[in-house]
Amino acid sequence: MPPTISPVIKVLFARIFPWLCVVMGGFFLYSGNQALSSAKATADWARTEGQILASSLESMQQGTNRTYHPLIVYEYRLQGLVLHGTRLTLRDHAFSRSTEAESVVHRYPVGRAVTVYYDPFSVTEAVLEPGSQWQPYVILGIGGLFILAGLCLAVVLRKMLRRGQ
Numbered sequence: 001m002p003p004t005i006s007p008v009i010k011v012l013f014a015r016i017f018p019w020l021c022v023v024m025g026g027f028f029l030y031s032g033n034q035a036l037s038s039a040k041a042t043a044d045w046a047r048t049e050g051q052i053l054a055s056s057l058e059s060m061q062q063g064t065n066r067t068y069h070p071l072i073v074y075e076y077r078l079q080g081l082v083l084h085g086t087r088l089t090l091r092d093h094a095f096s097r098s099t100e101a102e103s104v105v106h107r108y109p110v111g112r113a114v115t116v117y118y119d120p121f122s123v124t125e126a127v128l129e130p131g132s133q134w135q136p137y138v139i140l141g142i143g144g145l146f147i148l149a150g151l152c153l154a155v156v157l158r159k160m161l162r163r164g165q
Helices: 007-044 098-107 135-163
Strands: 046-062 065-078 081-085 113-119 122-127
Touching (some): 046 098, 065 098, 081 122
Antiparallel strands (some): 046 065, 046 113
């Protein structure tokens, strides 16, 4: 004879847990959409010429994990001002392998002329690589999976409870 499940556990799993999955999925969809919209907006930013001032690799140890960060410093001139930036994209570049970060550093050697994309409403906001990267799409996918899983769980668990299982 199968063990009996308390009514509280039934309500928790059949009514609340699936909808928590849906809410979490909605949060991921919202976050991914915000990141994607912001990243895509950089492609429409104004552009100017700039120059790489420094290009190096930085590593950080966090517990047992080591991450590698390309540190690229560039300057650009606007309206008589000399401005400096360090962002490649709107998202931070952190890599688990040094070779990936080194390839970014090699793309931006010191002295290289670059195109700098800057926000015309906030000229200190600038990037070297405009547009969207892959991360927002992953966040959107995770959100979709959470919503799908929550809806499937809601249907399956409700049917199971109706059968008395």
